[in-house]
Amino acid sequence: MNAPRAWRPFAWPRQLRRAGVLGINRRNIHVLTRLNPKPLYALVDDKLATKEICRGLGIDVPETYAVLERFPDIRRLDRWIGDRQEFVIKPARGAGGRGVLVVLGRDGEDLVPSGGRRMGQEEVRHHLAMILSGAFSKGGRPDRVVIEERIASHPALRDLAGSGAADLRIVLLLGRAVMAMLRVPTKGSGGRANLHQDALGIGMDLATGRTRGGVWRDRAISVHPDTGKGLSGMVVPCWNEALAVAERFASSVALGYLGVDLMLDAARGPVVLEANGRAGLAIQIANRRGLLSEVQEALAEAQPLEPAPAIGLYRCP
């Protein structure tokens, strides 16, 4: 299906250096330590904090319906969601899409999540309790539940994403977008758009907003693994706006190496879902090029980072 590719069990380090691939050790030792001051991670690790920042910058975010902080709140779930049919339940500090429940509809008492079987009341409550007790947060710290608006895929991307929602990951160095990819759920990813959960990543041409080949399970591919459709040449809508939003966000949080995840709403334009201060490296495979040269430039010109201007808004939670 995916064009005949040579059997290739590995590449030599020399070949990866030639391609300018940024490895994980180099990212951790040089990039994260020099471009991302530790205290600032709190701004992006907590989705509610990220939302606050976005609101202050005039960046669109999904509307928050409710935040559950304590176990008794779980019993009032019905009141929180009212008669809404579609919404998203997510842990405030979850990482990698864990614990996220995208509810597409309701059937009496039951919820119908995307990419999974329907869940009864009791099951949903247990899921909420798991989130509160920190099952999905880093280091198992107690967490909060965010219930928020579900943003639908842009019609132009619906063909590609199927029933799931495709989002756009933009990686920025010192506030400049340097690489981007569309993240598309596949059959195996259970409606989620996270690459290590089998989602598909599609590289983007930054200048034109056109797609080119993709990455799936760490392999460079040229057609969709489920549908067999070609992955290049598609134009992503509101491209320049998306880049501008990501750059505005990144330069304001002052994390020098940042991934911003956003969705493109047909009516509203780019809507920021979350940001990631330790963005993954598979985006390089999707784009068929390495990040190393950009990283070296950024490190060469990096001033000691100034923290975001204190507008009270940026309080760490």
Add this chain to the structure above:
Amino acid sequence: MGRPRTIPLTVVILALAGILCIVWRLATGMAGASPRMNGPWTDILDLTRLPRQTQEVLAVLLILPLGAVLTSLVRNVVGFQTFGTLMPNLLALSFLETDWATAAGVFAVVMLVGLGGRAVVGRLRLLIGPRLGLVLTATVLCLVVAISLADHLGLAMRTTSILLPMVVLTILVERFYISIEENGLGQSLKSLATTLAVSLACLALLQWAAMGRLAVRFPEGELFVAIGLILIGRYDGYRLTELRRFRDLGKDGEEPT
């Protein structure tokens, strides 16, 4: 990419100190041979004067950092994940006092009850803390029954030797569970296998008698271990697993400037 100047400086100082120690030890004939330095304080540095049993304990302690080197190599240079950097070492240490049959038995019980218990306890929809406690309880029950049964059948068993392995294994099972929630079953099994393999290697190191004698004779060898750890900690090249992960990006031709 600029590497802080303190790194080479530290490495050089540590290496010089280590070499100096060894030279001094050889020159004064202190390396275990009989004519000893009889200075009032210098004999502190001579571990071979200590009773045999103390020496054996010290040998184990002195080799532990080597296990840390091994684990860091596997994590940062090879690229396989283990549950914690010190876990393989701790596991090896806990099994050191136990004979192979007991070790395998305890391991089998804890893993089977732990893994099987997860499936059953998972249905109860408990929060993580109590859930782990419940698994621990089930493990304890099984072990107690097994020990009592062994005694009934007239099999002798050194029961004190299972306490430490039991504790460490329970921690391992807990890490494993949390990892299943966080990274999925496949990745977690891989990490578990890596952790066990590395701790077997650590165990082999700890039981290596010649290495133990060498470590007691030249404890300044730790300085070189420290150098190794610093160098691994600053290794910014590709991990072995990345040579595979990024294989589709590999390029022939000129290196970009």
